[in-house]
Amino acid sequence: MPPAPWKTIDTDVFVIGGGVAGCMAAIPALEAGLDVVVAEKGKVLDHCGSVGCGVDHYLTIMESGPEWDTPEFLLKHVPELTDGIVDMAVTSRVIHEMPRVLRKIESFGVNFKDPRYNDYYRLRSFGLPGTYHINFDGTDFKKHIGQRVRKLKGTVLTRTMAVQLLVEDNRVYGALAFNFRTGEWVVIRARAIVMAAGEVNRLSLNASGVAFDSWHTPYNTGDAQAMAYRAGALLANMEFVETTLTPKGFSAQGLNALVSEGAYFVNKSGERFMFKYDEKGENARRAVIADAVINEYLLGNGPVYADCRHLPPDVLDHMEATLQVDRYTMPAFYEQKHLDFKTEPVEVSISELSIRRSGVYFRGSGLAVDTDGQTSISGLFAAGDCATVSGGIAGASVLGHVAGEGVAAFLKDRSGALPEVDMEDANAIRERAMAHLETEREQTLSWKAFEDQTRRTVSDYVGVRRNDKGLRLALDTLRALAAREPELRADDLHGLMRVHESKSIRMNAELMAECSLTRTETRTRSSHRRLDYPDTKDPEWRRFVTVTRGDEGPRVGTVTCENALAAAFDRLNPGGVANAG
Amino acid sequence: MPAEAKPVHNPIRIDPEVCVKCNLCDWICPGDLIYKEEDNRETLPVVEYPDECWYCGLCQSICPVDAITIIFPKQMIQCKTDVTTLLGKVVE
Ligand SMILES: Cc1cc2nc3c(=O)[nH]c(=O)nc-3n(C[C@H](O)[C@H](O)[C@H](O)COP(=O)(O)OP(=O)(O)OC[C@H]3O[C@@H](n4cnc5c(N)ncnc54)[C@H](O)[C@@H]3O)c2cc1C
Ligand code: SF4
Ligand code: SF4
Numbered sequence: 018m019p020p021a022p023w024k025t026i027d028t029d030v031f032v033i034g035g036g037v038a039g040c041m042a043a044i045p046a047l048e049a050g051l052d053v054v055v056a057e058k059g060k061v062l063d064h065c066g067s068v069g070c071g072v073d074h075y076l077t078i079m080e081s082g083p084e085w086d087t088p089e090f091l092l093k094h095v096p097e098l099t100d101g102i103v104d105m106a107v108t109s110r111v112i113h114e115m116p117r118v119l120r121k122i123e124s125f126g127v128n129f130k131d132p133r134y135n136d137y138y139r140l141r142s143f144g145l146p147g148t149y150h151i152n153f154d155g156t157d158f159k160k161h162i163g164q165r166v167r168k169l170k171g172t173v174l175t176r177t178m179a180v181q182l183l184v185e186d187n188r189v190y191g192a193l194a195f196n197f198r199t200g201e202w203v204v205i206r207a208r209a210i211v212m213a214a215g216e217v218n219r220l221s222l223n224a225s226g227v228a229f230d231s232w233h234t235p236y237n238t239g240d241a242q243a244m245a246y247r248a249g250a251l252l253a254n255m256e257f258v259e260t261t262l263t264p265k266g267f268s269a270q271g272l273n274a275l276v277s278e279g280a281y282f283v284n285k286s287g288e289r290f291m292f293k294y295d296e297k298g299e300n301a302r303r304a305v306i307a308d309a310v311i312n313e314y315l316l317g318n319g320p321v322y323a324d325c326r327h328l329p330p331d332v333l334d335h336m337e338a339t340l341q342v343d344r345y346t347m348p349a350f351y352e353q354k355h356l357d358f359k360t361e362p363v364e365v366s367i368s369e370l371s372i373r374r375s376g377v378y379f380r381g382s383g384l385a386v387d388t389d390g391q392t393s394i395s396g397l398f399a400a401g402d403c404a405t406v407s408g409g410i411a412g413a414s415v416l417g418h419v420a421g422e423g424v425a426a427f428l429k430d431r432s433g434a435l436p437e438v439d440m441e442d443a444n445a446i447r448e449r450a451m452a453h454l455e456t457e458r459e460q461t462l463s464w465k466a467f468e469d470q471t472r473r474t475v476s477d478y479v480g481v482r483r484n485d486k487g488l489r490l491a492l493d494t495l496r497a498l499a500a501r502e503p504e505l506r507a508d509d510l511h512g513l514m515r516v517h518e519s520k521s522i523r524m525n526a527e528l529m530a531e532c533s534l535t536r537t538e539t540r541t542r543s544s545h546r547r548l549d550y551p552d553t554k555d556p557e558w559r560r561f562v563t564v565t566r567g568d569e570g571p572r573v574g575t576v577t578c579e580n581a582l583a584a585a586f587d588r589l590n591p592g593g594v595a596n597a598g
Numbered sequence: 599m600p601a602e603a604k605p606v607h608n609p610i611r612i613d614p615e616v617c618v619k620c621n622l623c624d625w626i627c628p629g630d631l632i633y634k635e636e637d638n639r640e641t642l643p644v645v646e647y648p649d650e651c652w653y654c655g656l657c658q659s660i661c662p663v664d665a666i667t668i669i670f671p672k673q674m675i676q677c678k679t680d681v682t683t684l685l686g687k688v689v690e
Contacts, residue, residue, distance in 0.1 A: 060625045069628060070656050176630065197630065222684055225674045229629070229650050236628050236652070266677030267653070267670070314681045345655035349668050354675050366681045482686040490689060511630055511647065548688060 020444045024203045027435070028054040028172075030424055031192055031207035033179040033241060035059065036066025037410050038401025039213035040162045041118075041417030042390075042424070047169035049425035054205060055166065056177045056194050058236060058514070063163035067215065067234045067402075068410060072155035073342040074273050075129060076145070076378065076411040078115040079137070085147035088112045094146045098302065099380040100541045101559045102254065106581035107406040108379045110388045111415045118415045125161040129153045142277040143378070144295075144302035150277065154342055158410065174203065178514050179240065181446055182210065182248040182397070183438060187588055189248070189397040190435050193443060195450070197514040202447050206435045209396045209424045212384060213417060214241035216373035216402035217525040219468060219518070222476040223369035225266050228468065232261055232268040232368040233402075238518035239372065239525040241403040242383050246524065246566055251393040253405050253563045253582050254382040255525070256532035257375030257544045258480065260307045262323070265366040267350045270343040276300060278336055280325045282310065283362065284318040304376030307367055308542035311481055314367075322362035333359045369472075370480055372525055374407045375544035381407035385563065387583035390420030391427065393565075395588050398424055405582055453507040453516045461506035464519040470498055471523050479530045481543040488534045495527045496570075531571045532562045607671040609651035610658070614642055616665040623657040623666060632657060 030046045032039045035057030043053045059065025084090050092112055095103055123129060129151050131138035139148040166173070176198045183191035183206075191206040215237030219228065229235040246252055261272050262282075276299045281289050294309035295301035301309075310321050325333060337359065340347045351358060374381045384392050384399035386406065391398050398420040401413035474494045478487035502520055507513040538554040539546050560575040563585055576585045583589055610632075612623075623643050624634040629650050634643035645651075653674070658666040 058630070059628055064626055064656060064660075065628060069626075070654055070659060224677050224679045224681060224684065225671075226679065227649075227671060227673055229652050230674060231652070234628060234652060234654075235650075265679075265681070266674040269653075311685055315685060319681055341655075345659050346653050346668050349655070350653075350670060350674070353670050366677075366679075367684060369684075476684060477687040478689070480684075480686045482688055484688065486689040487687070514630070515650075 021202070023443070024201055026054055026203060026205045028052045028205065028207050029428060030054070030209050030211065031056070031205050032211045032213060033192065034066070034212070034214035034401070035062050035163070035173060036213060036215060036401060036413070037068060037159065037162065038413035038417035039211065040166045041414045042211045042213060042398070042400055042421035043166050043171045044169065045418055045421035046424050047166070047171050051425060051428065054172045054174060054207070056174045056179045058176065058178055060175045062166060062173050062175070063160040066159065067237065068155070068159045070345045071342050072158050072410050073339060074150040074152050075155070076149050076408055077119050077151060078112060078149070079119065080116050088115070091147070091149070095379055098144060099377050100553070101555065102540060102561060102578055103380050104406055104582050106388050106583070107386060110419060111379070111406055111412065114415050114419060115411065118418050121418070122162070122414060125165045127155070127158055127161045140277040142273055142300060144297055144300065144305070145378070150273070152277070154339070156342060177203065178517060179214070179244065180450065180517050182244050184248040184394060185436055187249065188395040191438055193446060197510045200510050204438050204443055206438060208428055208431065208435065209398065211420055211424060212241035212245055212392070212397065212399040212403055213401045214403055216371050216383070217242065217522060218371050219472070219522055220372065220475050220526060221370040221472050221480055223268050224366040225268070228465070230268050232263060232270065233371055233373065237402070238521045239403070240518065240521045241399065243521035243524040245384050245392065245394070245397065245399070246528065249394060249566055250397065251385045251563055251565050251582070251585055252383060252528065253385045253561045254375070254380060255372060255528045255564055256536050256562055257372070257380070257382050257541065258370040258529070259373045259375045259544065260367045260370050260481070261303060261376070262306060262310055262365045263368045264350065265320070265364045268368040269347055269350070271347060272303065272306070274336060274339065274343060275323055275325070276306070278332055279328055280323050281327065282306070282365070283322050283324050284313050285320055286318065290318070302377050304541050304544045307376055310365065311367055311543050320364045323365050324362040325358055326360065326362070370475065372529055373402050375541060377541060377544070378408045379406055379412070381405045381412070385582035385585070386416070387581065387586065387589070389423030389426065390416055391423055393586040393588060396427065450513065450517070452503070453505050453513055458504070460504050462501055462504040464505055464507070464512065464516045467498060467501070467505060468519045468522060471495065471519070471526055475526050475529070479526065479533060481546060483533050483545070483547050484549040485534065488530050491530045492527065495523060495530060498523055499527070528564055528571055531573055532564055535562050535573045535575070606648045608645060608648050609653060609669060609671070610645060611667045611669055612643055613665045616663050617642055618663050620662060622660045622662065626656045626660045628652065628654065628656060
């Protein structure tokens with residue numbers, strides 16, 4: 018039988034992921050007159066991605082007058098916010114662009130002002146040296162950004178999962194994707210590609226044991242990182258894990274609102290313990306708060322509670338009224354639990370882990386980018402929670418916009434035909450994928466069982482307490498799982514999407530274990546705690562751990578943080594410092 | 599496959615009396631869980647993959663007639679897990 022036909026698309030720019038970063042990258046590219054196609058797993062651009070249901074805080078510089086509200090002031094504090102592991106060049110670009118991108122998003126119709134004051138309501142949290150967070154009703158934040166993309170006539174391939182990049186001589190020229198409702202496969206040829214598919218979730222165990230109960234969206238599974246890694250891109254900071262505090266049983270948002278409004282954390286003896294761990298108390302960085310709670314549990318001081326009872330009634334009322342803004346179902350959870358957070362302490366747990374930005378701003382884990390958002394692969398850009406500089410919706414918006422402008426500049430003086438896609442290769446890739454749907458195989462493995470094993474391995478040996486032996490054990494297990502990937506079974510097209518996600522998750526877990534093994538120190542507490550190397554080693558370990566694909570598996574290297582990560586890009590420094598040392 | 603045959607908790611309840619069969623919940627669910635026959639005003643939406651729900655509530659928030667209720671499973675509402683079991687094993 019001849020292979021089924023492909024849908025073919027030629028475009029200037031292909032964006033993988035239509036969330037915050039993807040849309041914000043598409044906008045300047047469209048404004049520059051480029052043809053843009055976005056592939057997105059969701060069906061409705063205005064609501065897809067992490068923030069489809071709304072957001073409540075936006076981190077930004079506004080240049081409103083005081084010194085703390087300037088890029089220079091915030092930048093000065095970035096090394097301490099990130100424990101020195103940060104790409105200052107890219108962060109500087111992002112922070113400087115913040116005011117401009119904020120105004121641009123406002124021009125789309127997003128209202129950042131608090132109707133109570135008809136002004137910006139700005140709060141301090143997570144160790145930041147100023148009241149940088151605008152608290153706002155961001156229910157329609159994504160809607161306005163998505164609408165902008167549609168207004169500018171961006172093409173959106175919905176319910177479409179990108180699975181493979183096409184790269185020749187370190188230059189990206191296309192991708193393969195499939196629609197998981199129709200089964201149609203698409204080959205896209207593009208002059209530039211933006212990776213914006215978010216962070217890595219479904220990676221470790223959570224308190225409820227419900228696999229898709231996760232703080233961040235369980236449908237972001239590190240596909241961009243896995244695809245780009247396989248295509249030869251350089252990744253960094255993959256050793257760091259992120260976790261947060263959640264009401265026990267429901268891995269959900271809300272920590273920012275709690276701490277910025279003044280909630281306390283107390284242990285089983287009623288002790289307000291945060292000051293033991295950080296002079297900023299509950300206002301410490303997320304990574305520090307999570308670590309303190311982990312430690313209290315390990316000391317036998319659990320359960321830990323979030324306590325709001327001391328707060329004045331108007332603050333409690335405001336908290337209650339805005340409870341659903343960040344996570345729509347939070348009121349229903351409390352209601353079904355018969356729990357009133359205004360009068361009772363709420364038992365908290367740490368959430369499952371993700372690979373995102375390890376609880377600190379600006380130190381993202383994932384695809385290394387230069388100051389234009391371009392990765393180590395020519396023509397391949399990245400932004401949002403899959404990139405090495407990130408920071409929630411603001412980080413995704415700003416770096417997304419930077420990448421979109423970077424794409425426009427990159428394509429300005431480049432013309433000429435794109436390479437032809439080798440359809441024999443494309444057919445082979447599709448055939449391997451479709452083989453997961455074959456039911457008549459001797460041995461098959463459900464993606465759920467496969468993922469459960471990945472999660473158990475990560476929680477036990479690659480999570481918040483690491484040592485050499487455990488990490489090696491994890492690597493053995495994760496590689497044994499890789500060998501079984503051809504056995505993975507999908508019952509339908511939807512399942513075929515999940516099978517691809519499971520593979521991405523496992524791939525990212527392996528990279529995390531490899532990179533953790535290399536960093537023989539502890540950095541940012543439980544974001545990377547090596548029990549066998551409990552100290553933070555400065556200046557020796559003021560280095561990024563990087564990883565690329567080698568002939569025999571991941572090739573790990575390091576780069577001093579005095580350099581930008583781009584110093585390790587072969588395309589900028591042929592034969593240069595990549596993976597030196 | 600007995601493991602997968604055991605009853606799965608249904609994360610959302612769709613009131614068949616109230617639902618106007620508009621398709622919005624199918625379109626909005628970020629996990630591709632809800633399937634509703636397009637262009638058929640007779641059929642109800644079906645939750646095809648109940649164990650893959652994020653409990654995000656988008657379906658509920660978008661439903662024009664409030665036909666959807668989120669129901670958290672017991673493991674979430676009355677979570678009994680010892681948090682220390684999430685904190686890793688130390689291999690000596
Ligand atoms: C409920 C919730 C509330 C939050 N509230 C806030 C807040 O108030 N303030 C804040 O700063 N941050 C908040 N965050 C974090 C913030 O949403 C993220 O940091 C931000 O959205 C990251 O942007 P992104 O574009 O990288 O990812 P997303 O916005 O999640 O977009 C990624 C997109 O890629 C798509 N995708 C994934 N894989 C593929 C693939 N293989 N092919 C095609 N498409 C794919 C996904 O469907 C998704 O739409 C919140 C997160 C959540 C989950
Ligand atoms: S709660 Fe969210 S994930 Fe669950 S069915 Fe509704 S829209 Fe889908
Ligand atoms: S959104 Fe509501 S009314 Fe529309 S199909 Fe779904 S349940 Fe029915």
